[in-house]
Structures are given as C-alpha cells and as structure tokens.
Amino acid sequence: MTLEDFRSETRAWLEENCPPGMRTPMPDDERVWGGKNPVFKHPESKVWMERMVERGWTAPQWPREYGGGGLSRAEAAILTEEMNRISARPPLFSFGLGMLGPLLLDIGTQAEKERYLAPITRGEIRWCQGYSEPGAGSDLAGLQTRAEDKGDHYLVNGQKVWTSYAHHADWIFCLVRTDTSVKHAGISFLLFDMHSPGVEVRPIKLISGASAFCETFFDNVKVPKDQLVGEVNGGWAIAKQLLAHERAMISQLGARGGNRLPPFKDMARRYAGDANGRIADPLLRDLVARQLINDRAFESTSKRAIGSADAAAGVASMLKYYGTEQNKRKMEVIMKCAGYAGLGWEGEEFDDNDLVLCRSWLRSKGNSIEGGTSEVQLNVIAKRILGLPD
Amino acid sequence: MADQLTQQDHELLRDTAARFFGERSPLGAMRQLRDEQNEVGFDREVWREMSEMGWAGILIDEADGGVDLGYRALGTILEQSGRTLTASPLLSTVLSATPIISRAGNEAQRADTLSAVADGALMIALAHEECPRHAPHRIATRAVKNDDGYVINGKKTFVLDGHVADRLLLVARTSCEDDQREGISLFLIDNALPGIRIKRTRMVDSRNAANIRFNNVQIPAGSIIGTVGGGADILDPVLDGARAGVAAEMLGSGQEAFDITVEYLKVREQFGAPIGSFQALKHRAAEMYCEIELARSAVYAALDALDQKARDAAELVCVAKAKACDMLELVSNEAVQMHGGIGMTDEADVGLFLKRARVAQQLYGDVVFHRQRFADLIGL
Numbered sequence: 193m194t195l196e197d198f199r200s201e202t203r204a205w206l207e208e209n210c211p212p213g214m215r216t217p218m219p220d221d222e223r224v225w226g227g228k229n230p231v232f233k234h235p236e237s238k239v240w241m242e243r244m245v246e247r248g249w250t251a252p253q254w255p256r257e258y259g260g261g262g263l264s265r266a267e268a269a270i271l272t273e274e275m276n277r278i279s280a281r282p283p284l285f286s287f288g289l290g291m292l293g294p295l296l297l298d299i300g301t302q303a304e305k306e307r308y309l310a311p312i313t314r315g316e317i318r319w320c321q322g323y324s325e326p327g328a329g330s331d332l333a334g335l336q337t338r339a340e341d342k343g344d345h346y347l348v349n350g351q352k353v354w355t356s357y358a359h360h361a362d363w364i365f366c367l368v369r370t371d372t373s374v375k376h377a378g379i380s381f382l383l384f385d386m387h388s389p390g391v392e393v394r395p396i397k398l399i400s401g402a403s404a405f406c407e408t409f410f411d412n413v414k415v416p417k418d419q420l421v422g423e424v425n426g427g428w429a430i431a432k433q434l435l436a437h438e439r440a441m442i443s444q445l446g447a448r449g450g451n452r453l454p455p456f457k458d459m460a461r462r463y464a465g466d467a468n469g470r471i472a473d474p475l476l477r478d479l480v481a482r483q484l485i486n487d488r489a490f491e492s493t494s495k496r497a498i499g500s501a502d503a504a505a506g507v508a509s510m511l512k513y514y515g516t517e518q519n520k521r522k523m524e525v526i527m528k529c530a531g532y533a534g535l536g537w538e539g540e541e542f543d544d545n546d547l548v549l550c551r552s553w554l555r556s557k558g559n560s561i562e563g564g565t566s567e568v569q570l571n572v573i574a575k576r577i578l579g580l581p582d
Numbered sequence: 583m584a585d586q587l588t589q590q591d592h593e594l595l596r597d598t599a600a601r602f603f604g605e606r607s608p609l610g611a612m613r614q615l616r617d618e619q620n621e622v623g624f625d626r627e628v629w630r631e632m633s634e635m636g637w638a639g640i641l642i643d644e645a646d647g648g649v650d651l652g653y654r655a656l657g658t659i660l661e662q663s664g665r666t667l668t669a670s671p672l673l674s675t676v677l678s679a680t681p682i683i684s685r686a687g688n689e690a691q692r693a694d695t696l697s698a699v700a701d702g703a704l705m706i707a708l709a710h711e712e713c714p715r716h717a718p719h720r721i722a723t724r725a726v727k728n729d730d731g732y733v734i735n736g737k738k739t740f741v742l743d744g745h746v747a748d749r750l751l752l753v754a755r756t757s758c759e760d761d762q763r764e765g766i767s768l769f770l771i772d773n774a775l776p777g778i779r780i781k782r783t784r785m786v787d788s789r790n791a792a793n794i795r796f797n798n799v800q801i802p803a804g805s806i807i808g809t810v811g812g813g814a815d816i817l818d819p820v821l822d823g824a825r826a827g828v829a830a831e832m833l834g835s836g837q838e839a840f841d842i843t844v845e846y847l848k849v850r851e852q853f854g855a856p857i858g859s860f861q862a863l864k865h866r867a868a869e870m871y872c873e874i875e876l877a878r879s880a881v882y883a884a885l886d887a888l889d890q891k892a893r894d895a896a897e898l899v900c901v902a903k904a905k906a907c908d909m910l911e912l913v914s915n916e917a918v919q920m921h922g923g924i925g926m927t928d929e930a931d932v933g934l935f936l937k938r939a940r941v942a943q944q945l946y947g948d949v950v951f952h953r954q955r956f957a958d959l960i961g962l
Contacts, residue, residue, distance in 0.1 A: 461962070471962050481957040488901045492879035514872050571861070573868035578844050580858040580867065 198267050202274045209243045211236035214281045217454075223285045226315025228362050237281075241315060244283035251289055251313045254297065258305055259313030287356070288312035288319040290441045292365050295434045299422060308383070320386070321438075322352040322366030322408060323431070330568050332367075333376045333428060337410060339368035346370075346382065346420070348390075348413040354562065358393045358406035361386050365434075371425050381427035384415040400554035401537075435564060436508040442563045443508070443515030444494065453552055454545070456522050457484060464529035479525045486518050506577035513569035516559035523556040587651060592658055595651075598635075599662035606631060607668040609931055615669065616788040622746055623782075623790035624669040632670060633702025641681055641823075647697030653823055654885040657830035661881075664834025667938055669789050671705050673945075674743035677827040678820070679706035679751040682768060686808040686816045691770055695749070706770075707747035709738040709794055710817075716947040718821055719763045719814060723796060725754035731803035732756075732769070734777075734796040740945075744792025745782040747773060752796075753817065756810050766813035769805045776800070787938040822899045825946045826884040829899075829906035832942045833881050836874055836910045839917040839935035843867070846921055863920060870913050877902075877909040900956035907949035914939040 193201075213236040222234045224241050232238040244250050247261060252268040254260020263271065275282075293312050296304055311317045328335040337350025348368060358364070364386050371378030386393070390413040395403035422430050453459065460480040461469035471477040493514070497507050526549060527534045534549050536542030560566040574580045607628050615623065632638065640656045642648020660672060680699050683691055683706075698704035713720055723736025734754055744750075750773050758765030773780065777799035783791050808816050844867060847858030857863055884902035887895040917932040918925035925932050947955070 457960070457962075469961070471957075477957055477962055478953055481953045481962055484960065484962075485901050485904050485953065485956055486876070488883075488898065489876040489880040489905045492883040492901075493876055496879045496882070510872050510875060513868075514876065567865065570865040570868040573871055574864035577871060578864075578867055580844070580847060580864050581856050582859060 195266055195270060199270050199274065202271055203277075205247070206274055206278060206280060209240075210275075210278060210280045211240055213237075214240045214283075215279050216281075217279075218281045222281075224283065224315070225285050225318055225357070225360065227318030227360060228316070230315065237283075240281070241283040245314050248313065250284045250286075250315065251293060251309075254293065254309065254313065258297075258309035259311075260309075284315045286312060286315065286318065287321055288317065291321065291434055291437050292319050294437050295430065296421070298433070299430065303418075304421060317362045318357070318360060320355050320358045320361035320364050320408075322355055322358075322364045324354045325351060326353050330565055332431070332564075333379065335367055335369060335379065337366070337368050338372070339370050339380060339382055339415065341370070341417075342414075345417055346415045348382070348384070348410045348415055350410050352408040352410075353396075353405075355393070355406045355408040356404055356562075358386065358408045359395050364408075365421075367427055367431050370427075374425075376428045377425055379427040379431065380424055381421045381430045382415055383419045383421060384413065388413050388415070390414075398555070399557070400551045402551070402555065438563045439508040439512035439569070442559065443511035453548060456480075456487070456526065459526050459545075459549070460529050463526065463531070463533065476529060479528065483518070483522045483525050486521070490514060490518055506573050509564075509569040509572040509576075512563060513560075513566050513573070517566060519559050520556050523553040527553055587655060592654065595655055596658050596662065599659045600665070602632075602635070603662050603666040603668050607663075607666050609666055609934065612667045612669065612788070612934065623743070624671070628668070629670050630702055632672075633700070636700075637672065638676055638702045639696075639700025641676060642684055642696050642700050646684065646692055647700040649700075652889040653826060654882070654889050657827060657881065657885040660827050660831040661834035661837075664831035664836075665838040667787075667835065667934055671743055673824075673828065673831070674707050674747065674790075675699060675705045678708040678742065678824045679747075679749075681820045681823060682708075682751055682807060682816055683770065685820065686768070687770070688807075690804070691807060695770070704749070705743060705747040706749045706751055707741050707744045707773075707792075708753070709741045709744065709750045710753040711740045712736070712738060714739075716944065716951055717761075718817065719766065720761045721753055721755045721766055722760045723752075723754045725752075725756050725767055725769065725801075727756070728800075731801050731805065734769075734799040734801060736796050738794040738796075740783075741780075741792045741794050743790045744794055745780050746790065749773060750778075750794070751807075753813060758811075763814045765811045766817070767810050768807040768813040768816060769801060770807055771799075771801050771805050785941060787941040789938070789941065821946060822896055823888055825903045825952075826881065826888055826899050828942055828945050829877075829881045829902040830885065832906040832910045832939070833874070833877055835935055835938060835942070836877065836906070836913045839932055839939075840867075840870055840874060840913050842931060843913075843917045843920050850922075857920075866916060866920075870909075870916060873905075873909045873912055877905040880905040897956060897959050900952040900959065903947060904949045904952040904956065907943045907952070910939045910943060911949075 213234055222237065224232060224237050248256055248259060249261045249271060251259065252261040252263045252271050253265065256262040289312060293309055296308055323332060325335050325337060337348065337352065339346040339348045364384060366382050366384065368380055368382050369378055370380040390411040392409040394407045396405045396407060397403050398405065461471065464471045464473065464476045466472055471480060494511060497511060530549060533546045536546050536550055538547060607625065611625065636649040637659055639648030640651045643650050656677065663670065663672065683695050695704060695706065699706065712722055723734065723738065725732040725734050734752065736754065750771050752769040752771055754767055754769060755765055756767040777797040779795045781793045783793055785791050847863055847867065848856055850857050880902040884898040887898045914936040918936055921930055921932055924930050
C-alpha cells in the first residue's frame, strides 16, 4: 500500500470511528489511563480506546504480534497527522506505552515481550516508575531500596518518592539494589505487582495543589525471580536507556499541549491583545514573539532528532533540557500577559482558564526537575556529546 | 532540481565543501588577506575553483547556464565557508544580486549576465541599503524618468563587494515616499557610469563593503528589471533567501568557534585540572551546544522551505535569522571569555569569529528586526 493510500484509508477510518466527543479539547481528568480499574469519565472515551486497541493504534509502531499496529515510521507519522487534523484525543495515556514497552521491545526476552507488551497496548495494566528515592534524586545511582535474593524470590525493602500516579498503578518498574558493595554495578531492574502485600502508597500534595506524585514504601515485598529484567546487577544501563525514552517524552509535553491550556499564542492574544488579538504593548509583543520563535526552532529540532537514525542519550537530554526550560519561559510570559487574572487560586471570581493557567504555571516548575533536572541534562550533554573531562 | 537532492547528496556536498575550504581557504588565508590589505578582498583563484565546481551557478537555472541546486545546497556550502571565514562573491553575487535577474530579468538581461555569473566571470553587487540598520523599503535614492532613461541621485551603504563588482543591481525609488514599499524599482547598471563614486569601507570583519554615491547618473531605460514601482515584490523573496543564506554561514561560524573553544577547555589547565572539568564551564558549553542545534534546525528548515516554496517560508526565515543571531552573539562572546586573556589577543582565532559575527548579525536584519517581522507575519 502506498503512503497516500494509507493516508486516505486512515482518514476514512478515523472519520468513521472517532466519536465526536473525542475530537474536543481534553480536560486532564478525562484522560484514559487504563489499568485494572479503568476510569472512563467521558462516556465516549471507552469505545474510542477499544476501537484503537483493536486496530493496534495505541502503539502504532509496535509489532502486531504484541498488540501494536506494525506501522512504519512514515505511516505512524501520517496517523499522527490525521489524528491531529481532526483534533482526535490520544486514546490511551500510559507509562507502559511511553517507557517500559519501548525498553522491552529493545532488550526484553521473548517471554517478557509476550507477557507484558500486549496488556500495555490494551490498557489492561497501568504501570508506574520506581526510580527516585529520598536520598537518591539527581544522584540516582545512590539508591538504597534493597532486593535480597531469597532463593526462590526477591525480598524488597525501601522507599521510593515522586512515583507518578503510584496510587492508581497496578504494576511498577523499579530500580533496586542487589549488591551493596558497589554503586552503579549493584543495581537491578525489577517488575512487580503494586497490589502485593507490603506495598504502601501516600500521595504528595504539590505547590499546584495536585497530587500526582506519591511516596511509595516497600516492606518485605515478595517478588518472583523471573520478574527481573536483564542481568542481575545490570540494571543501570537499562535505567539510563529508559530515561532517554522518558526524557524524549517529557520534552514534547510543552509542544503538544496535552494539558487543558489553549495554545500559547492564543492565550497571549487573549490576555494581552486588543479586540483583534493584536498586542499593542511592544515589550509584551516582543516577549511573546521571542517564545514563538523558540517554539518553531524547537519543533524543527524535534523533527530532525526523531528523523535521525538513533536518538542518542545526549540528544534526548538536549530535547529534555530545552523543551522543559522553554515551557517554563512560556508560562512566565503568559503570566505577565495575564496580570492579575493569572493569579487566582480558586473561586467563581476567576474564569476556568485563569485558574488552570495559575495551576499550570506552578506545575511547569516540575518539568525541569522530573526525569532528571536541567543541571543533570547539561552534565550529560557535556560528557556524552562534548566529551568534556570529569 | 533542488527537490531531487537526497540526504546523501547533501552530505557529499557538505564533505566536499568542508574539504575544499579547509585546504584552499583555511583561517590563515583570511588573516593573510586582512594583513596585506588585499585590494580585491578575496582570493580570485579560490573563487575560480569554486565556480568550476558549479557553486557560482548554484541558484541559476540549467537553461541559463547554472546548475540549479537550490537554497539548501547553497546553504550547505555557505555553512562550511563560515567555518573558515572565507570571503567570496557567494554572498554578494550568488545569493543577493543574481537571483533578482533570474526571477525577473528580461531575455537580454539574462543572456547578458547569468551564464557569465555561473562561470565565475561576472560579479554583481546589490546596492540596496541606505540606513545604519537593515531597512529593506526605506529607499531615498531616486530614479527620475527622462527621455534617455532614468537619472539617479542618492547614496548607498554597506554594498557587499561594491568596489570589485562589474555591475550593480540598484534599488531606487521611482515614486512614493521614502519608506513606502510601493514605488521601488530595480535596475541593472554598469558600475563605471559618470557620476558613480564607489568608496570601499574598511569593516571590523575585514570583508568587502562599499559606500556608493550617485550624482546625476544617467542610465538607459532598458536597465530596469521587472515593472516600474514593483521592485519590492521581486526584492523581498530574494532578501529572504539572502537572510537564510547568511544564517547558514553564521551557523558554520558558530559551530567552528564553539569547537575551537571546547577543544581549549579540554587542554587548558588551572588549579591542576582541565578547565573543562569545572561544572560552571561545562554547563555554559552544554547550553551553547543546545543553541547551536536549535539554530541549525531553524536554518535547515528555512532553506528547505525556500526550495519547496512553502507557505510559511518567510516566517521560517525570520526564525532562522533570529536564532542564528542570538546563537552567534552568545557563542562568539563565550568563546572569547572562555579563552581568558588569550581570547583578547589577535593571535587567537576566536577574535576573528567575534568580529565577523557582529557584521553577519546586522546583515539583512538583526534579531530585533526579525522578531518584529515575525510578529507582523503571524499577526501578533
């Protein structure tokens, strides 16, 4: 099938199968995350997910045998374009799709692929990521959560923090220490059920008022030994590989929107523009233009990076660093444009957009911290790309 | 033709250009031209060799004697020339003046110039700017119709290769007020007509530019290009190509100044360690890397958009020049600072990049110009 045929077929299928309600801007709480107890707040979101699952298009480029769509990169790009054309919502949000799945496709055994991938594409298992600990943030390899070899199972003890959506997750992919005598070479990559006895989760309230992050405690959690991915003590290389996937994902958050805010340009014009949306104040206009120029250049950079054969770790770090810092700059510019209107916390005196703006501005501060701080990304670039000495 | 170039073609052209400039026109050659106050301002032999490779005719149609490889290909060559700070008629003749004749010249004008330009035998300078800052439509130089053609009065500044060009492509006003887009006309004229006085200016980057005065210069009626008063419609898209081309040269200069600086960070030792091991410098270097990559993407996107005649080409050109300006200002300043005292010496190459940077930043609009133009174009 030619790409043009694929495009017309895809367009026709989406026309027929994407429900009208799934072509509207999506509030955060209408996102579909799947899992054992899935929430479909919007009535049409369930059928939309099911239809996309059936087609393999929740994971368009994964092989069909694991529930994917088997599309080429060019075909997947067309699918994205066609979905954007009708403003179709992503059918399923998932750390399994964005992080664990790509990793297992890369390095997983046949058995692991068969066991874990298809349920991810069908949204049956909701995954969370157990990386950071109270004493291991930027110095991630200093993590202390222990997995002791007890013969027929591992016994996990310790604490994770900033575990996104752990309170809704079914399973966790988790970095654990299997050797305490060495640092990087004593880490392993373990998968286990969050409903296991000994797992406790406490949401953390953030400056934005939201509680998407959790503290996660493990007290003598028994994990079957076949749930360790890769080699024992070989987890650090896996951890870094997965971080590259995560960073590429986070770098695009600002570009794709993905939250409840209208596009940056529209907001700037609404808050700072006259009746025609023209921004009369030359300094505000310059601030806005500057960020829109950065956005265009970043968009071209993302395309160029994704088009190149390998997204090396350093390149993922560049995208993560620039994308998140750029998102923060844009939020600050919009706050300047909005003035008092952007400062509302709650209540009916502010309209919904104003309130979302304020919370989103606060939330954006985490973009350059989660998934490795900006400073860590700069370290990675200096080392991996520029070859500067330690 | 430009559409048919593959990724491999571009890589081959890049490697060819990198090797050529590295061997035939390294930084030392630029220093020598500067130090001997060379009359011509560039190496005619190097230009002849560049022309033999087809680079002088890279934007000219095959029917007119060129090779028509497009802006992306020319940008690739300019980027490499920026690494060695090579002066050549690429900017003046190939990028700025000749495309006007290619697009709007009549049969006689095309036959008279295009194949000669492609052969490297003819140089044309764009006599356009009149203000200290780029102002494409602020034209006070007047062309007044008389029985013999037009009489020109006015003054042009910052005319690239103005003192060595064989012809001038003159932007003059035939009607309307001095800052209006309407009423601008283009003329292809000889540089040796009575009443033309050309003075070379010595610029900080040691490159060629000239001030040109026109005092009651009589030119023939047949020298006009396109329609009377419709010059801006021809000029504006050519200027966009020129802006993207200069941005490509700036990209190469920024990359080279950065590479030189990173190398220095690895070898210069203080406090018993290479200074590149200090996080304060590492982070600044990594930030520069990001800015260079952003500028690179923006430049390539603009060049591609020009070749594809994309709807948003003008916007992307603004993005490219704006990002290239910000990037090169940052990198050229940091290059000097990170070299410490050595960076202030004439012997260190980073100073050459700093000097060229500011000229290239102003050329065809600096970051302020392009931010404003971008805002206008997108209706902010």
